[in-house]
Amino acid sequence: MKLAALQLRATGDRDETIRRAAELIDEAAARGARVVLMPEFFAIPFVQPEPDPGYVKWAEPVGGPSNEMCARKSAEHGITIVSSFFEGTNVPGIYHNTSVTFVRGEARQVYRKSHLPFSNGFPEKFYFRPGQEPPSVVDAGDVKLGTIICYERHFPELSRTVALDGGEVLCVPVASASAPMKEVFQLELRAHAAFNQFFVICSNRVGLEGSKDYFGLSAVYGPDGTVLAQVPDGEEGVAVAEADVEGMRASRMRRPFFRDRRPELYGAIIEERTEGAK
Secondary structure: OEEEEEEOOOOOOHHHHHHHHHHHHHHHHHOOEEEEEOOOOOOOOOOOOOOOHHHHHHOEOOOOHHHHHHHHHHHHHOOEEEEEEEEEOOOOOOEEEEEEEEEOOEEEEEEEOOOOOEEOOEEHHHHOOOOOOOOOEEEOOOOEEEEOOHHHHHOHHHHHHHHHOOOOEEEEEOOOOOHHHHHHHHHHHHHHHHHHOOEEEEEOOEEEEOOEEEEOOOEEEOOOOOEEEEOOOOOOEEEEEEOOHHHHHHHHHHOOOOOOOOHHHOHHHHOOOOOOOO
């Protein structure tokens, strides 16, 4: 089966950006992709370094225009699409950074970003309430997949949760613009793939938005951390890669990392610590 990472610019015109995103989904489907990942908040500009209460104008409900298009294209092509959008709620002042997984047009999972930054020019804690559920796995028929969102790639506990839940593909929609982090960005994604023996899809935006220059590097990674396909630097487009899922499953049997785990030794990982060791 084939996996696709989509990369595009957000123009500030939501309708036009959604139209362009739909074209790229059509391209991915025409190239045989069965799973397509959208970038974080693909249809709108992302947050700027200074908190701006006016940014909430971009919020939309789960059934808003971003997801309406993704659901429609998922049904039209009979594929899985993982969307990302700025979720507004019925409660004033409560918003989420949210992804929705559509399988053949049906919304199978809603995941709200649980780890939020307020650093390095991304004041997300100002806007969003963190989700209260861990990432979980969706059976998309061809493959089982889970999603974590951008900043959450810095927390390996989350990707391991997806792997232990049976995940075979990790979807990581991002909005990443810090040039000094480019090498670490790719290193982290390769490590998630290798440590968990699964495929990783990462979709980023590209281009200048205010003071941020988004660097792209949208790609599909193999279970050994190899980059299988990547969108050319600085361009809109789609990276499509063949994923040997059966080979991945066989590799997990030959190298049974999950069998050899020792959870009873890992208590320090989940302990609440507010000071260093004494």
